[in-house]
Amino acid sequence: MESICVSAPGKLILHGEHAVVYGKVALAASLNLRSFLKLTFTSDDSIEVFLPDIDIHASWKIKELQSLFSSPHFNGDVQSPQEANSDCLQLIRHFLSLSEDTHDTKPLALVAFVYLLGHITQKLSGMKVELRSSLPTGAGLGSSAAFSTCLAAGLLVASGSIKDSRLGWEEKELDLINKWAFQGEKVIHGRPSGIDNSVSTFGGALCFQGGKITPLEKVPKLDMMLVNTKVPRSTKILVAGLRERYEKYPDIYRPVIDSVEAISVKCEETLSHLNDVPNDPAMIQTLRDLIGLNHHHLNFLGVGHKSLDEVCSICTEHGLSAKLTGAGGGGCAFCLITKDDSPRAIASVTESLQKCGYECWRTTVGGHGVKCHDPNEVISQLN
Ligand SMILES: Nc1ncnc2c1ncn2[C@@H]1O[C@H](COP(=O)(O)OP(=O)(O)OP(=O)(O)O)[C@@H](O)[C@H]1O
């Protein structure tokens, strides 16, 4: 049976989460944790989706899907992605028998799948789609974007809209993947900025503002410790909550959002300087200061959590700096590790964090974006 395999990375937001939704500058980089999708054509008259990380296994008859996709909501050109419109999403929810008002965002993965399948695939045929990830789900590291990016890439290859390219895709093809991945993110998030799917598609480190992606050329190697508080949260709910507070008190929230942007801009300058003068102590101190300041701002914006504050205090007690990353409300924080941090301090921080029940792991940022694989290579990643 013919298979298509793709993978896409998660991301780490250094600075600018939430502010980026309001058109402000944010800095982010890809992680070495990835999601893997395998799409196998079958001779069955059904389409099957297996999402073991979120305990979802679904299957529909091709006839049922054809009838759903005959709605005018699914008309359109695969080369120019249309906005995920609410009537279309309503139709899909109804098809999946999902209630409108649910705080559980897991089933939105299926809504995103059906949405992308209906818009990207011109002629349905039997297939089995399986996705597994080494990213924690819903923890601030871009699991939804890695999911949407894999789906967009896999379905675009399956429909023949882009080639199955193990040597890498051209810019035009990556742009198309990114645009559809953004629509998938919209289904899962409501009003995403597009930063997460852009990092997942293009990889590396980038500066993002209002849909404009600028690769960061001058970035020193950044050593990080990621800390997962394991407190569940949903980006959709956190982003919508801040929107409500912002609309109620715009004059109070705007200056803090502007200040978050100033932190991103300062961080970019500092990274560029550190690239030219590695380990400059004053610049390293600036990076630490910015991390601390931004964490306070995110608390002000109402997207913090006591577990994240605990992570930051433990790091600070040992002379390190940490902040929440991604949408907050739980999930992950990152702690910057520099050459001056003693292995003893790092070991002691790790031990204290683990004692609180948090999971810690070291990582560097800036790896490859979405990729096409040899199916045999990916089968071992999936099992
Ligand atoms: N491995 C996966 N398999 C299937 N669906 C997934 C997977 N990972 C994420 N999702 C979808 O994304 C949702 C979580 O997205 P959410 O945006 O809340 O978290 P995140 O992307 O990990 O964090 P952030 O947006 O802050 O980076 C899940 O509820 C599910 O719908």
Ligand SMILES: C[C@@](O)(CCO)CC(=O)[O-]
């Ligand atoms: C919270 C947020 O800024 C980042 C989530 O990773 C949302 C977004 O940009 O879409």
Ligand SMILES: [Mg+2]
């Ligand atoms: Mg997300």
